[in-house]
Amino acid sequence: MxxxxxxxxxxxxxxxxxxxxxxxxxxxxxxxxxxxxxxxxxxxxxxxxxxxxxxxxxxxxxxxxxxxxxxxxxxxxxxxxxxxxxxxxxxxxxxxxxxxxxxxxxxxxxxxxxxxxxxQAWVALAEALKSRSHELWLSAGLAMLLLLLSSFCLYLAEAPAQPEVFGSLPRVLWWSVTTLTTVGYGDMVPITGLGKFFAGLTAVAGIGIIAMPTGILAAVLSDAFQKNR
Amino acid sequence: MxxxxxxxxxxxxxxxxxxxxxxxxxxxxxxxxxxxxxxxxxxxxxxxxxxxxxxxxxxxxxxxxxxxxxxxxxxxxxxxxxxxxxxxxxxxxxxxxxxxxxxxxxxxxxxxxxxxxxxQAWVALAEALKSRSHELWLSAGLAMLLLLLSSFCLYLAEAPAQPEVFGSLPRVLWWSVTTLTTVGYGDMVPITGLGKFFAGLTAVAGIGIIAMPTGILAAVLSDAFQKNR
Amino acid sequence: MxxxxxxxxxxxxxxxxxxxxxxxxxxxxxxxxxxxxxxxxxxxxxxxxxxxxxxxxxxxxxxxxxxxxxxxxxxxxxxxxxxxxxxxxxxxxxxxxxxxxxxxxxxxxxxxxxxxxxxQAWVALAEALKSRSHELWLSAGLAMLLLLLSSFCLYLAEAPAQPEVFGSLPRVLWWSVTTLTTVGYGDMVPITGLGKFFAGLTAVAGIGIIAMPTGILAAVLSDAFQKNR
Amino acid sequence: MxxxxxxxxxxxxxxxxxxxxxxxxxxxxxxxxxxxxxxxxxxxxxxxxxxxxxxxxxxxxxxxxxxxxxxxxxxxxxxxxxxxxxxxxxxxxxxxxxxxxxxxxxxxxxxxxxxxxxxQAWVALAEALKSRSHELWLSAGLAMLLLLLSSFCLYLAEAPAQPEVFGSLPRVLWWSVTTLTTVGYGDMVPITGLGKFFAGLTAVAGIGIIAMPTGILAAVLSDAFQKNR
The missing domain is CATH 1.20.120 (Four Helix Bundle (Hemerythrin (Met), subunit A))
Structure with a gap:
């Protein structure tokens, strides 16, 4: 440069x-x-x-x-x-x-x-990701499925108890995203026993959702480094 | 398709x-x-x-x-x-x-x-996970143990100070799950010195709980990719 | 059994x-x-x-x-x-x-x-961790150093503005632990510009603190799996 | 010693x-x-x-x-x-x-x-990181870009609805950092539909930002361990 x-x-x-x-x-x-x-x-x-x-x-x-x-x-x-x-x-x-x-x-x-x-480095990274795009899409699909499933469970459990906060699926989807990504703002929190049980499962599933792309990326990069040598 | x-x-x-x-x-x-x-x-x-x-x-x-x-x-x-x-x-x-x-x-x-x-990709993923199910169960067991241990410590430390919030083990379990998964809503927060000390240890242990399945998955996927070549 | x-x-x-x-x-x-x-x-x-x-x-x-x-x-x-x-x-x-x-x-x-x-599986896991205990201790030491450093910066920046909340290093340590582990309860949040700047750096450093043990574990387990074959 | x-x-x-x-x-x-x-x-x-x-x-x-x-x-x-x-x-x-x-x-x-x-161990770690500094800088650059992009989107979506909280880009940057690192204090939370949509995308992108350095570190350490044997 x-x-x-x-x-x-x-x-x-x-x-x-x-x-x-x-x-x-x-x-x-x-x-x-x-x-x-x-x-x-x-x-x-x-x-x-x-x-x-x-x-x-x-x-x-x-x-x-x-x-x-x-x-x-x-x-x-x-x-x-x-x-x-x-x-x-x-x-x-x-x-x-x-x-x-x-x-x-x-x-x-x-x-x-x-x-x-x-x-030119962005290109190299994009190619490394592309080579395993199938696995990344799969984990994205799995994450989407977990997102819908957990939203559905929380909606069933919390909508009657907190109609204002958990009163519709789009609102619960927001909660699910922040929980599955382990952000956890705390603006929406389940209060019923069943809701907390489902929320706990969601939080644990969130670990898997973080672990999956991390594992794929680690494997891709490990392969790429070994090829370079 | x-x-x-x-x-x-x-x-x-x-x-x-x-x-x-x-x-x-x-x-x-x-x-x-x-x-x-x-x-x-x-x-x-x-x-x-x-x-x-x-x-x-x-x-x-x-x-x-x-x-x-x-x-x-x-x-x-x-x-x-x-x-x-x-x-x-x-x-x-x-x-x-x-x-x-x-x-x-x-x-x-x-x-x-x-x-x-x-x-058909779900099948491939499921098999990759199955091949290391032993390690994944082990880390699940370890997580469960940490969950109980940290709940117990927090219950002892915080129950007298916040009887409404940390007043029973099932309630503290909810706190432990959200902390170990690093979600951290903030609806339940320890206020005593001892409670904060145990909570800090729990948060640090949470890193291990995330690192374990991620490491296993990364290793499994790395092996799977090398086999494919 | x-x-x-x-x-x-x-x-x-x-x-x-x-x-x-x-x-x-x-x-x-x-x-x-x-x-x-x-x-x-x-x-x-x-x-x-x-x-x-x-x-x-x-x-x-x-x-x-x-x-x-x-x-x-x-x-x-x-x-x-x-x-x-x-x-x-x-x-x-x-x-x-x-x-x-x-x-x-x-x-x-x-x-x-x-x-x-x-x-008997706990023994195997403990040994896998022991073989890289040096690296794990190193990352623990680095985490401890970052914990002290970020607490010190936040104390300097926020103690005058929020004397009740950030008024002593032990209190700020609690904030640092919850931020570096990316738990983030939200019971203590910096309000000054400088405090938010240091807090942002702390949050980014927290990613490194999670990445380090995860990377070590992934490498250890990957080696262990290759040996088994 | x-x-x-x-x-x-x-x-x-x-x-x-x-x-x-x-x-x-x-x-x-x-x-x-x-x-x-x-x-x-x-x-x-x-x-x-x-x-x-x-x-x-x-x-x-x-x-x-x-x-x-x-x-x-x-x-x-x-x-x-x-x-x-x-x-x-x-x-x-x-x-x-x-x-x-x-x-x-x-x-x-x-x-x-x-x-x-x-x-002397710090030196070894620093060298391991240096050998892949190019990749680490790349992921830092990508993170910075995502930070700006998500701040910009949230500013557009939330500034009219919450002028006090999301009223300027520096303020929204603070929110973006805490969300992308999955800390999530909850002191600033989007309330509009569009804001929540962008925030959800930000939280998901945050997983990538954690996964990238973790993957690089795992690959670096895996290589270092194999060289040692």
Missing amino acids: STINRVVCVLILLASLVAILETEPMLRALSPRLFPTLETVFVVIFIGEYLLRLYVVGEDPRYRGIKGRLRYVFSFWAMVDLLAILPYFLGFMVQNNGFLLRMLRLALMLRLTRLGRFS | STINRVVCVLILLASLVAILETEPMLRALSPRLFPTLETVFVVIFIGEYLLRLYVVGEDPRYRGIKGRLRYVFSFWAMVDLLAILPYFLGFMVQNNGFLLRMLRLALMLRLTRLGRFS | STINRVVCVLILLASLVAILETEPMLRALSPRLFPTLETVFVVIFIGEYLLRLYVVGEDPRYRGIKGRLRYVFSFWAMVDLLAILPYFLGFMVQNNGFLLRMLRLALMLRLTRLGRFS | STINRVVCVLILLASLVAILETEPMLRALSPRLFPTLETVFVVIFIGEYLLRLYVVGEDPRYRGIKGRLRYVFSFWAMVDLLAILPYFLGFMVQNNGFLLRMLRLALMLRLTRLGRFS
């Missing part, structure tokens, strides 16, 4: 961080001028980078001349670059809508996907 | 999704007519499919003639298909009981088990 | 289940006579089993004669059996103290350890 | 435990004299150990004579030892500031890093 690309990477990360921090009202209140200024700075830099790339790309015979340059403008990565700059200007039209405005500014984060351009 | 089977799979998934969404009162209130209509549509389609299968099955010499057709009707998968259609008609008899009615409609989800008919 | 041992195993499990359920006041209230009766039945059966074993053990030349029987009575497993029966009689002396009484009755669960007598 | 080093290790652990317990107001209230006395005892012992080391180090030709001793005093480990003693004396100057005082006393825990001097 060349030095210029490293600098662009750091700038993209910084611009994304600023876009994230800007959404916090407490930080905006501290210094109302800071974030708009920073954004203008980043957009100016990124426009400069865009024009520079447009000029330099002429070295490549494919993109020579005006016709070649137009072909480059409509290439995938150039479109991403443009899409990350445009929202800044669209922002001036929706000045009076703070929420929409910030959403548009966050489009700068689209540039993060450009970081992927510099790395 | 033939095209017709793919279509049936998608229909079963759709019908199940509708049956799930129908249990949500807020969605039912949005459009009181939508769900009964959709259900009727699905049941009509599934009856059509059932009759078609009953006709086509005659191609198989085992199910030729009326006697053969009857044999098919009482075969396992045909029974599942029938059980997924019948609740719709039973529903008309319990019109005035909303909860029971929805329970019956959910029987449509029985059809999901039919998806299993199209996949 | 002989048929008689299987029956004894089931009886031990049943007696333990009864001892657990008895601690729940709501179940005791349902039928005040049931649990004392069941306990008496179990104790009578276990006394019978104890005497039978004492008689049958004479077949073994080591335990022949009165002197041999006495040697058997003071052997480890016979002591466990006796310790599981005695609390029943001690119970009559502390009749007026419900909590202590139930604690004594739970001694019946000591018998669960007797189930270990019938299985 | 020599006997004297073992004793010093135990003393460091004890002193650290005392420094931790001292931060708890309830324990300080129990016995106001105990902790200052214990601290003085530990500091006296550690000063003695420091002087003894300074004398004994002369056996090493590198540190012979006064010039050699000065070189030792400014060596890394001797500095750590000194830094763990000095805060005790600084403490007398900030007597009236309880919080700062306790912070200084906790510097005793710096000595814990000295335990690292006695173990």
Whole structure:
């Protein structure tokens, strides 16, 4: 990776961080001028980078001349670059809508996907996963089945006792997901004996749901490492 | 898998999704007519499919003639298909009981088990697990022992301080399950120093309980993959 | 395992289940006579089993004669059996103290350890763990270090903001344990920006703490399985 | 490890435990004299150990004579030892500031890093991790991407419904970290249907984020063990 690309990477990360921090009202209140200024700075830099790339790309015979340059403008990565700059200007039209405005500014984060351009490693990982996609789909199917089964049991056990909380299957599905993944927020908790019994089984099944993809991944990666040697 | 089977799979998934969404009162209130209509549509389609299968099955010499057709009707998968259609008609008899009615409609989800008919992969997974069932049972036994031990310790430490929450072993068992599986709802939390000490040990032991089956599964799958090559 | 041992195993499990359920006041209230009766039945059966074993053990030349029987009575497993029966009689002396009484009755669960007598598999597992005890201790040490470090950071960040909740290192240690093991009860949650930043790092480090022993176990078991073939 | 080093290790652990317990107001209230006395005892012992080391180090030709001793005093480990003693004396100057005082006393825990001097195992672990650092960085990058993506989705879905709780991306990042690591405190929970849908996907993605490093570690350690044999 060349030095210029490293600098662009750091700038993209910084611009994304600023876009994230800007959404916090407490930080905006501290210094109302800071974030708009920073954004203008980043957009100016990124426009400069865009024009520079447009000029330099002429070295490549494919993109020579005006016709070649137009072909480059409509290439995938150039479109991403443009899409990350445009929202800044669209922002001036929706000045009076703070929420929409910030959403548009966050489009700068689209540039993060450009970081992927510099790395071939994602491809290797994706292939390693693909080689065992059958097993991964199987465990996903099993997880889905457990999700439905546990939701059904909890619905039967808890709906009469807590009609507001466990009163419909979509609501219980939310509970099941947070329990099977062992997140466990605690916003919905069974209170009946039967409900707790089923919930306990669900939590234990959750271990299996974590163990299955972990085991598959460990096996895949172990094979991949042995092949490399 | 033939095209017709793919279509049936998608229909079963759709019908199940509708049956799930129908249990949500807020969605039912949005459009009181939508769900009964959709259900009727699905049941009509599934009856059509059932009759078609009953006709086509005659191609198989085992199910030729009326006697053969009857044999098919009482075969396992045909029974599942029938059980997924019948609740719709039973529903008309319990019109005035909303909860029971929805329970019956959910029987449509029985059809999901039919998806299993199209996949042989479950068998392979089950065999892989069976080959190491001894180790899996062992870790289950160890988990059960830890469950009892930690419940006992927490009961001793917290029962006097929180008699309502940790006041009996079955209640503390619920806490132990949610902690050992690292779900951690937070509906029951120790407050005494000794209780927190035991709870910390339980949480750490929970890592072992997750690590054990994961390690076994990873080893089993790694072996299975190496054999395949 | 002989048929008689299987029956004894089931009886031990049943007696333990009864001892657990008895601690729940709501179940005791349902039928005040049931649990004392069941306990008496179990104790009578276990006394019978104890005497039978004492008689049958004479077949073994080591335990022949009165002197041999006495040697058997003071052997480890016979002591466990006796310790599981005695609390029943001690119970009559502390009749007026419900909590202590139930604690004594739970001694019946000591018998669960007797189930270990019938299985040699624990030994194999313990050896597998021992062979990599060095790595497991290392990951335990690393976990302990992370525990102290994250507690220290959270104490610095949150103690001034929430003096009651994060006001001392022992209290913060409890938070750190529940976060590093990804249990996350939610009884203590950082509210300052810095506290949330450190807490996020702690939660991410918790993944490593789970991954380390899991990886070691997976490697150990994978080796053990390959050796067996 | 020599006997004297073992004793010093135990003393460091004890002193650290005392420094931790001292931060708890309830324990300080129990016995106001105990902790200052214990601290003085530990500091006296550690000063003695420091002087003894300074004398004994002369056996090493590198540190012979006064010039050699000065070189030792400014060596890394001797500095750590000194830094763990000095805060005790600084403490007398900030007597009236309880919080700062306790912070200084906790510097005793710096000595814990000295335990690292006695173990070469950390190096082996670090190397094992280094050999697969590429894969670990990749999974860290993937986790970071998922973190941003899920925060963005939750912000879009929940910010209008819960402006106080999900009102800015930094706040939602905190939620995302606790969900992706499956900690799940429950201090921030989505309430809209769309928010719960995205949150469910986040929780499921969290399993992958745990499975990835676990799988890599398992594969690395499995390779390392096979090389050792």
